[in-house]
Amino acid sequence: MTATRVLVLNSGSSSVKYQLLDMRDSGRLAVGLVERIGEENSRLKHTPLTTGGASRERTGPIADHEAALKAVAEELAADGLGLDSAELAAIGHRVVHGGQSFTEPTVIDDTVLAEIERLIPVAPLHNPANLTGIRTARALRPDLPQVAVFDTAFHTTMPESAARYAIDVETADAYRIRRYGFHGTSHAYVSRATAELLGKDPSEVNVIVLHLGNGASASAVEGGRCVDTSMGLTPLEGLVMGTRSGDMDPAVIFHLMRVGGMSTDEIDTLLNKKSGLIGLCGDNDMREIRRRIDGGDERAKLAFDIYIHRLKKYIGAYYAVLGRVDAVAFTAGVGENAAPVREAALAGLAGLGLAVDGDLNAVRSDEPRLISPAGARVAVAVVPTDEELEIATQTYTLVGKNI
Numbered sequence: 001m002t003a004t005r006v007l008v009l010n011s012g013s014s015s016v017k018y019q020l021l022d023m024r025d026s027g028r029l030a031v032g033l034v035e036r037i038g039e040e041n042s043r044l045k046h047t048p049l050t051t052g053g054a055s056r057e058r059t060g061p062i063a064d065h066e067a068a069l070k071a072v073a074e075e076l077a078a079d080g081l082g083l084d085s086a087e088l089a090a091i092g093h094r095v096v097h098g099g100q101s102f103t104e105p106t107v108i109d110d111t112v113l114a115e116i117e118r119l120i121p122v123a124p125l126h127n128p129a130n131l132t133g134i135r136t137a138r139a140l141r142p143d144l145p146q147v148a149v150f151d152t153a154f155h156t157t158m159p160e161s162a163a164r165y166a167i168d169v170e171t172a173d174a175y176r177i178r179r180y181g182f183h184g185t186s187h188a189y190v191s192r193a194t195a196e197l198l199g200k201d202p203s204e205v206n207v208i209v210l211h212l213g214n215g216a217s218a219s220a221v222e223g224g225r226c227v228d229t230s231m232g233l234t235p236l237e238g239l240v241m242g243t244r245s246g247d248m249d250p251a252v253i254f255h256l257m258r259v260g261g262m263s264t265d266e267i268d269t270l271l272n273k274k275s276g277l278i279g280l281c282g283d284n285d286m287r288e289i290r291r292r293i294d295g296g297d298e299r300a301k302l303a304f305d306i307y308i309h310r311l312k313k314y315i316g317a318y319y320a321v322l323g324r325v326d327a328v329a330f331t332a333g334v335g336e337n338a339a340p341v342r343e344a345a346l347a348g349l350a351g352l353g354l355a356v357d358g359d360l361n362a363v364r365s366d367e368p369r370l371i372s373p374a375g376a377r378v379a380v381a382v383v384p385t386d387e388e389l390e391i392a393t394q395t396y397t398l399v400g401k402n403i
């Protein structure tokens with residue numbers, strides 16, 4: 001029997017998303033999510049798709065990513081889809097920071113693990129979770145190829161003019177300080193899917209991709225290659241996010257140290273976990289923020305306006321970077337679901353050929369779709385991302401090559 005299945009693990013700072021796929025037709029056999037890992041009210045939601053079975057939920061504390069993964073393995077086994085299956089060809093892992101070492105999907109060995117570990121200081125919220133996922137999966141199936149697919153890989157085509165910070169070159173090189181960019185698997189998938197939606201080859205189109213999830217980033221994709229993206233050395237730079245500040249004057253940090261007496265760790269926590277939408281208004285979920293705005297809440301309105309202002313600046317910047325834009329694509333939790341965000345981000349940009357049709361924008365769907373008015377100069381699209389499918393495809397292709 002040929003092994004044709006791939007398990008994909010997308011380990012976030014406090015969650016694990018997973019999918020088991022059969023790569024003969026890229027069909028999903030099971031999907032699931034563990035959230036609020038490390039809290040009292042953790043939740044695992046598992047949906048087997050082979051049996052048409054209903055979703056199952058577990059609630060109660062799940063202490064860490066290792067416990068989460070073991071629970072996932074149990075759920076899969078209960079459907080006869082366990083990790084011991086001979087049909088499993090590989091496990092694909094999302095790894096957020098690959099530095100400059102990894103530009104392609106990579107079969108994981110001890111050297112690769114050590115490099116992912118070395119990069120923890122530049123992805124403190126993500127790489128530790130990714131590592132635990134890999135180590136736990138390896139312990140469960142030591143014989144199976146495990147593949148890392150890096151968020152940074154798609155951005156390695158950025159020219160030096162976009163990738164370098166304007167700081168002393170020797171210092172930057174000594175500490176490998178440069179702009180790496182993240183969410184690359186999503187930017188790659190969505191830019192390609194947008195070209196497909198337009199009936200064109202990716203090499204023919206320039207796309208601005210707006211990945212707006214809890215973490216958020218924009219990218220400028222020219223003929224299928226990334227030429228700029230909003231995240232930098234770490235996933236802190238760029239857009240306003242759920243809990244991260246995005247861009248600000250770096251001197252804010254010196255000021256907080258000198259005048260506020262704050263420590264490096266306190267400032268790190270402030271900017272990564274207590275800023276962005278949650279810092280501005282106390283909520284990081286766009287649904288709740290919209291509810292509050294509808295109820296007349298001024299703080300929520302200001303948080304929304306700051307979020308949109310930053311987003312609009314990046315759209316303008318990447319329009320200039322690309323020179324010609326064929327499409328703007330919205331994706332991830334906020335981009336796929338929040339019509340008011342899409343409308344506000346493009347409001348007033350008719351002069352750039354950018355507009356949103358109110359009726360089309362209001363449609364809810366899991367399919368890629370256009371929301372620009374007929375005949376618009378630039379297509380505006382909503383394109384659901386599928387990082388898991390992209391990781392599975394890259395994993396299976398790589399493992400197939402190595403057999």
Ligand SMILES: Nc1ncnc2c1ncn2[C@@H]1O[C@H](COP(=O)(O)OP(=O)(O)O)[C@@H](O)[C@H]1O
Pocket residue numbers: 012212213214215242284285286287332333334337338
């Ligand atoms: N119906 C919706 N309307 C507005 N925002 C939504 C909706 N559904 C999800 N979101 C937003 O999407 C975010 C999560 O996006 P997601 O891409 O899943 O993020 P991540 O992968 O970073 O966990 C939530 O925090 C919430 O703000």
Ligand SMILES: CC(=O)OP(=O)(O)O
Pocket residue numbers: 012096126151182183213214215216235
């Ligand atoms: C890199 C990053 O910000 O990822 P996420 O959106 O999953 O937090």
Ligand SMILES: [Mg+2]
Pocket residue numbers: 213214332
């Ligand atoms: Mg995400």
